[in-house]
Amino acid sequence: MRALDRKSWRDALRLWTQIAAVALVMASGVMTIVLAVGAYRSLLETRETYYDRYGFAHVFASAMRAPNRLRDDVLAIPGVIAAELRVVENVIVSMPGMAEPASGRAVSIPDFSDPSVNRLYLRSGRMPDPARAGEIALDERFAKAHRLGVGDTFTAIMNGRERGLTVAAIVLSPEYIYALGPGDIMPDDRRFAVFFMPRSALEGLFDMGGAFNDIAIRLLRGASEQDVIDNVDRLLDPYGGAGAHPRIEQLSHAFLDSELSQLYAMARVMPPVFLFVSAFLVNMILSRLVALEREQIGLLKACGYTSLEVALHYARLVIVIVAIGLIVGSVVGDWLGQATTRLYSQYFSFPFLVFRRSGDLFAIAAIVSLASAFAGAFKAIRDAARLAPAVAMQPPAPARYRSLIGGGAARRFRAPPLLVMAFRHFVRRPLRSALTTLGLSMSVALLVTAMASLDEIDEMIDIVFSRTERADATLVFAGAKPPSVLDDARRLPGVLAVEGYRSLLVTLRNGARQKRAAITGRPRGADLSLMLDRNLKPLEAPDHGVALTERLARHLDVGVGDTVEIEVRAGKRRTVDVPVTAINKSFLGLSADMALSEIDRLAGDGPRVTSASLLIDATQAGRLYEKVKKTPSIAAITLQGISLVRFHETIAENITTMTVIYTALAVVIGFGVVYNSMRIQFSERARELASLRVLGFTRLEVAGVLFAEIALIVVLAQPVGWSVGALFAWSVSKGFESDLFTIPFVMHPPTFAYASIVAVASAAATGLIVKRRVDRLDMVRGLKTRE
Amino acid sequence: MPEAVFVARSLTKIYRNADVEVQALRGVDMTLYEGEVSVLLGPSGSGKSTLLNILGGLDSATSGDVRFRDHDLTGASERELTRYRRDHVGFVFQFYNLIPSLTAWENVALVTDIAPDPMTPSQALALVGLAPREKHFPAQLSGGEQQRVAIARAIAKRPDVLLCDEPIGALDSATGRVVLEAIERINAELGTTTAIITHNAPIRAMAHRVFTFHDGRIASQSLNAERKPAREIVW
Structure with a gap:
């Protein structure tokens, strides 16, 4: 082994904790590529194979x-x-x-x-x-x-x-x-x-x-x-x-599609986040290393090493980082990919599952991680290669600081000098500070994005089950029945309240734009199945005209006051112009609503109902079920309460898994950024920190200087992370939008709080790890350290 | 006879580094007295800095005793040594060790903030003739000015002892003289017990007491019957 190779290995060993922290972030990027793209391909291929062989x-x-x-x-x-x-x-x-x-x-x-x-x-x-x-x-x-x-x-x-x-x-x-x-x-x-x-x-x-x-x-x-x-x-x-x-409007296919688009979104958003952060960390580590080894580089060149050899020497360290990231990320990603594909069998019924390990995927992961690592390393390696030996042997120009808000401000307000030090160090390298903040904010953003999807599910449940569908059960009749069936329903055991609704298939038109949809006729004063306005407040079905959901109105390009043409597609077919009198909010399907009496007039076959919403006495449910099973006019029964319980059961398990995974990923980023940033700060400032110790500052006070700066970064990273996370969450929720369902874009304060707590806690834990090094600081040696 | 400030007896210091042992001090006996300026002379590696670091509580001896007034520094804990440095000792180093992100005034304030009975940073800077440069950052000051800021920082807390390790080692002689004059003035006006390490033999002329070091031991000790003002010293 050549001496320079030995140096590479020893550098790698000496810097192993920092290398590991970056490699872990890179591994997460590789993992998300292998996992998301792998699962996406598995699911897509399984579906296509199945469709093809079984003639879908x-x-x-x-x-x-x-x-x-x-x-x-x-x-x-x-x-x-x-x-x-x-x-x-x-x-x-x-x-x-x-x-x-x-x-x-x-x-x-x-x-x-x-x-x-x-x-x-x-x-x-x-x-x-x-x-x-x-x-x-x-x-x-x-x-x-x-x-x-x-x-x-x-x-x-x-x-x-x-x-x-x-x-x-x-x-x-x-x-x-x-x-x-x-x-x-x-x-x-x-x-x-x-x-x-x-x-x-x-x-x-x-x-x-x-x-x-x-x-x-x-x-x-x-x-x-x-x-x-x-x-x-x-x-x-x-x-x-x-x-x-x-x-694409077929239910089963559409749900599969939304799963696929979720994976696609993950494959598009997550890996770049991790690769960006790891590129930045590689940049930090390598820049510092080159700065520290300035004289050594000069010496190497003075001895006759070429610029290329020097560049390759530092490039080797980057390759070590990428190699570790690639191996760890591939193994974990492959394992999680298989687990995810198996998870699909919980939701999707496939006769077989195709999980293929495709070589090109690993090749893609290798190429993008190498590319991002070298993008991060480029400047430092170039600086090392370009350093002229005579210049390299000289110490670098001293660090220049300036006071940001007028010379005397810090003095006038008696800001503690240790804080002033932290602040001035922060602003001395605005780009690096900004990138560190941005890198750390990714940890927050990732969690905000993940947790927002839980908020959205909660919101969906709240809107669907407590604000709109407030009935305990819905009876669907076999066809349109006269209102007398409601009296029959009222007589069923345990039924406390009954409301009849009528659903009518129509085509809605505005010029060349048209959409088929079902109009729901709602009884006056309906209470068991509500319509909501744009602010999610209950909205009475208009006496005249039709209420359209936002998406349908958008599709038809109409607003309140416009007229739509409605063609009735059942019974006595006819076409009438109806004014749009309200726009309402709905997250499931494309629907339109009218007063029950209006829809009866529209259909022209007298008063009819197609379903009944029930409020039931839970203690009597058993008897009601028995009766329903034997009632010929009832084609189906929907049990909202049981649906909700089932929904919670299914989702709870996945929520836990998801929370754990995303929290772990956020911690990896947080650790990677904070650890490297503090280590580098510590290395750059060993001399001044040693001076502080000499002057009689305690270990805690000295560590406080490092903590103050990282705390500033952590604090600034929160709003940035919230905003970026909100943006990601918004784009994810938009990506889901289809005629079948829309995801409400909501985020609750606890989501931001959780993301921030995780970020702050992991930063604090990382800080404590670094503090152990500060405690071991050798004052005498520290005073001789180069800045 | 003035009172003894530092009393060191049979001090040894051995640095162990993996399998190499370096004996930096081989049994040093020394006493420094209240209000005196002592100059410690000797070639590099002779143990002067090691001794100064032990006296200043930056390092501890391998064996022997060292006392500062009624404090026993030999067995002191890390916490006690930090307290000791904070309350009693002012340091000046060859390479100033100023905090680059703080102005001259703020570098001094760093110490006055934590000292029990300090002068103001401005007073300290005035003592070393730097009142007009208070708002400058280290990078905007010359070497001599930086060293004078370091001295101001060291004495602002009114320390009992001022320990200077090669304070003029990085300076030309004209600048060095200004720095020495500052140290001299502090000693005269505040009565601060001062120890100066140097390898510039002529500087011995400004001391009350002179020690020469050789190979980890004190080779000689002498008293100056007459001291020369710093501004008259030539090297």
Whole structure:
């Protein structure tokens, strides 16, 4: 080994704590790349493979009742390669051992062949035999939740009659990778059953002979989705077509998409944060090293080493940092990536998971971390290479300080000299101080961003469950029923209050802009399901005209006072112009609201309701459930209370994991920045700190000078971190926005407080580590130190 | 006979560094008296600085006894030594050791803030003739001026002893004389017991008492019957 190589190794060993602190930050960057990009690719690839092999549809549509003869017309639409005409019905499922009724969705499959679209993955058993009554293929999640196997039976209320069902197969469907029961905001495997029945059996049960109410269409590559949608709408219009929609609006697909965009956002935001911080830290360490070794560099050059050799000597240290960061980050990232991919199986039902270790990912991580480390090291290495030997042997020019606010200010106000020292040192190198502040603020920003998502979930729960949907349960009727069903509902056991609502499918238009949506008719003085204005205050449905949600109004480009054209898509079809009389706030779906009486007038078929919101006496819930399971006119029941509990359960565990991970990452940044910054300050100021000790200042007072400066940085980093974090959180919440749901952008004070407490605590702990060095300061040697 | 301020008996100091042992002091006996200026002469490595560091509470002896008035410095704890330096000792070093981020006035205030009975920073700076330069930072002062700030800082607390380690080692002779005059004036006006380490033999002329060091021991000790004013010393 050459002498210069030995020096490299000894430098690395001597500086190991500082190197480790930077390498850890870099490892976090590598980890987030490997984790986020790896998980993103795994999820995307798994989904694409699944869709491809099992023929997932591109266009979906539903209708009231359309004749099967439309099949040829659908297949004749240019670009369509396959279409599955299905009967899809909501049912109520009664499981022994579970008091509350579960929701179910029965989907027809061809009697003797595989579906041409949305084929099923057979996990066990055999496909149901149309000849055997009540045989079904059951979705795996519900089967698992209730420990149902092939041959087991349960009952469902289908079209008002109780039917015994036998599990012939356990299956998975690409259409229900993410399965959400009616009214739920989180999958609940116990309470939502998707099952598939032979067409002949299902159409018999629902009197749908020769007809279909749902269609799934697969397109040729490159076919125009919009043209197909328009054609399908035209075909289904006479049959109560609710409007075709593309894959991106399909529930399961959309949720997967939002998960993917979350990972994408993480891959875009997090690694740059860590790489920026580590580049800055590399810069600090190397600049200091070159400054300290000025004479040595001069000596090396005087001995005949070239500038390139000197540059390479310092570059080697950077490579050591990157190598450690890369190895640690890759191993941890790979491990977490696998864990995350496995976590998906909790939410998403895939027959298989593709987790691939792709070499290019590690190569990308290596390249970007090397690039950022050298970006940070560039100036210091260049300075070392350019230093002329004669100059290098001279001590550098003395540090110049100035008083910031007029010479006498510090004196007039009798600022303690130790504080003045800290402050002047801080402002002497404004760029470095600013970058240190910014680096540390990233730790705060990261936590603020992560914690804000919890605030958003809380806000969502608060808005959805306590401010808008205040009912304990919602009954969904099979079709529009006369208001007398509300009296029936009132007579159900344990029901304290009942409110009837009507949902009507329409197309809303403003010139060329149009959107299909459901208008909800709200009874006067509605209290169980509220509408909120932009300030989240309850808003009464307007007597006249229609209230639109913000997103829908934006889409149609209308405001209060404008008129929209509403085309009723069910019953007596007609088109009327209706004034927009209010804009309201909603985070789920695209909806419009009217007074119940107005919507009845619009539909023109007399007073009707499609659902009833209930307030129930919890002690009577068991009896109510029993009754609901046996009431034919009830197609589905939503239990808000149980949904909320389930939501909390699922989320609580993930919140803990997430909080721990993000806190750890924030601590890594905080430690990296504070430790290196204090070590370098200490090294630069050893002489003056030793002088202070000589003058009789105590160890604590001397350490206080270092602490005062870092405290200033920590304090300044807080507002910066809050702002950057708020900006990140805002962009993340915007990134989620879709027609299915919007994330409210909210941040509560405890979020900022938590982020700051973590940052301050990790800075303080790091400070104590450095303080041990200050305590060991050798006064006599310190006085000889170069500044 | 003036009262003894420092009494050192059989002082030894051994620096152990990994497997190397360096004996810096090999049994030093010495007494410094109240109000006197003592000059410690000797080649570099002869142990003068080690002794001064021990007297000033920056370092402790390996064996032997050293007392400052009624304080036993030999067994003093780190905390007691800090207290001792804070209350009784003023230091002046060859390289000034001023805080670059504080002005001249503030460098002195650094000490007056923590001393029990200090003069004001301005008084201290006036004593060394630097009243007009109070607001300047070290980088804006000449070497001699910086050293005089260091002296002002050392004496502002009205220390019992002023320990100067090569105070003019980095200065030309004209500037050095100004610095020595400042030390002389402090001694005369405040009666501060002063010890000056130097390798400039002519400076011995300004002392009451002169020690010469050689190889970790005191080689000789003498009293000056007549002292020469600093401004007349030539080297």
